[in-house]
Amino acid sequence: MSAPSAAPTAAQATGTAPTAPTAPSLPPGRRMVAVIVLIPLVAALALWAFAWPNARTAPRDxxxxxxxxxxxxxxxxxxxxxxxxxxxxxxxxxxxxxxxxxxxxxxxxxxxxxxxxxxxxxxxxxxxxxxxxxxxxxxxxxxxxxxxxxxxxVVAGPANDPRGAAFGSSVLPLALAGTASGAMVTLLGLRRGRAVGALIGAAALVGTAAATLADSWLGLLGGHWWAEAGVLSLATLAVGATVAGFASLLGRAGLGLGALLIVFLGNPFAGASSAPQMLPEPVGALGQLLPPGAGASLLRSVAFFDGAGALTPTLVLTAWAALGLTATLLGDLLKRRTRPSGPSTPEPTPTPAPVPAH
Known part of the structure; x- marks a missing residue:
């Protein structure tokens, strides 16, 4: 006589696998307070980053x-x-x-x-x-x-942009394009090789489109077209790879960190509409170590000075791009290795068969 099987569990009865308990989300009241507090902080940070350097513009060395x-x-x-x-x-x-x-x-x-x-x-x-x-x-x-x-x-600027306003305003669109590419790679779930390919491809197209608009159409640049397209592509890649690299290492919190570094610090500290030496110290020097400032300086060198002074900003952009792409390639692998493994599921203990009564 065969032993009767054990009673099925609720998960087995419904045909679904048991799920791990999820952490409770913040109550609606706390979420409302977070919005009320964080938005003014972001606005204050943006006002400080964008308005303060311009309000303190003056020659310094x-x-x-x-x-x-x-x-x-x-x-x-x-x-x-x-x-x-x-x-x-x-x-x-x-x-x-x-x-x-x-x-x-x-x-x-x-x-x-x-x-x-x-x-x-x-x-x-x-x-x-x-x-x-x-x-x-x-x-x-x-x-x-x-x-x-x-x-x-001695080296005159373009006749279509005598005050340099258009050149200065070109930094933010490139920063936004690079940030958007890094964010999309993360949110679409692209990993490793595909993420790197998407970042490089997007940066190349952004550089081509930007050179077409700024040089061929608006006449804001005066250098070799392909060199300008290469600079614009490298600057976009440095931004996109930085954002995607932070996200690969830190998760979605890295998107916020990348946007903070590029949009809220790199863009206003670039000195593209004035000069790094016109910004308060040490903002001008710091801005040249970030992709937007290095990109603007490199574009000036290529567009108007036949590449003079291009070495340092090229190295800065290349370093950001290389580090960001490396983090994008290895971040997912590192997170898998450092993720703690869950407890092993014990083997089920067989239920002893009942002894028949005589």
Missing amino acids: LPLGVAGPATAVAQVEQQLKQRDGAFEIHRYADEAAARDAIEDRTVYGAVVVTQSGPKLLTASAASPMVAQLLQQAVTQQAAEEGVRVATTD
């Missing part, structure tokens, strides 16, 4: 050259140093050396002392705001002495 006879140069240098650390003075033998320094992006401009009077060299392509500031500072000083200053724009 701005590289400026002086050239000419030693006696006359010493007098000009002494006058410039009276502006409380506004300028970092570089001496050059003559006007040709000063022009080379401007074209190499070593200085933003130069004051050349000649027999006919002082001459100001600027580079509006490096920063229209700085060029205007130098012109005001030098001409004002010369006007007090009754001297007229001749101004020459």
Whole structure:
């Protein structure tokens, strides 16, 4: 006589597997308080990040050259140093050396002392705001002495963007595009090779479209088209890989951290509409170590200065892109290795058969 089987469990009776208990979500009241508190904090952070640097714009150790006879140069240098650390003075033998320094992006401009009077060299392509500031500072000083200053724009900016407003506004769309690509890769569940392929492909198309709009259509850039497209693609990839890498390592909280780093810090600290030396310290230096600031600096070098000064921002963008892609590739694997394994399910104990009564 066979033994009767044990009574089926509720899960077996319904045909479903038992599920692990889920952690209770926040009560509606706490969620409401979180919205009320967090949104003003985000607004205050955005206002601080975007408005504070612009409200404190002023030259701080701005590289400026002086050239000419030693006696006359010493007098000009002494006058410039009276502006409380506004300028970092570089001496050059003559006007040709000063022009080379401007074209190499070593200085933003130069004051050349000649027999006919002082001459100001600027580079509006490096920063229209700085060029205007130098012109005001030098001409004002010369006007007090009754001297007229001749101004020459050594590396002029594009005629379609004389104030640099369009160039400065190009940083935020690229930051948003890169952030969106990293977020979509995460939210769509792409992992490892597919995630890397999606990030690279999206960045390449963004760079191509941006170069087409900024160079071919609007005429805001003046360099080689493919070089500009490459810079825009690399900047977008650095942002997207950073966001996706944070998310791969930290989960969805990494999306918020990536957006904070890129949009709320990297974009306003880039100094694209002015210059890094025009922002409060150490904001200007910090911005050049983040993808938006490095991307804007590299794009200026490629578009207007034949690649001069491109090494440092290229290394910064490459480092962010490489680290982000590596984190995207390995993050899921690392989380699997560090995830604690659940308790093993014990083998069911057979129920003894009942002894028949005699």
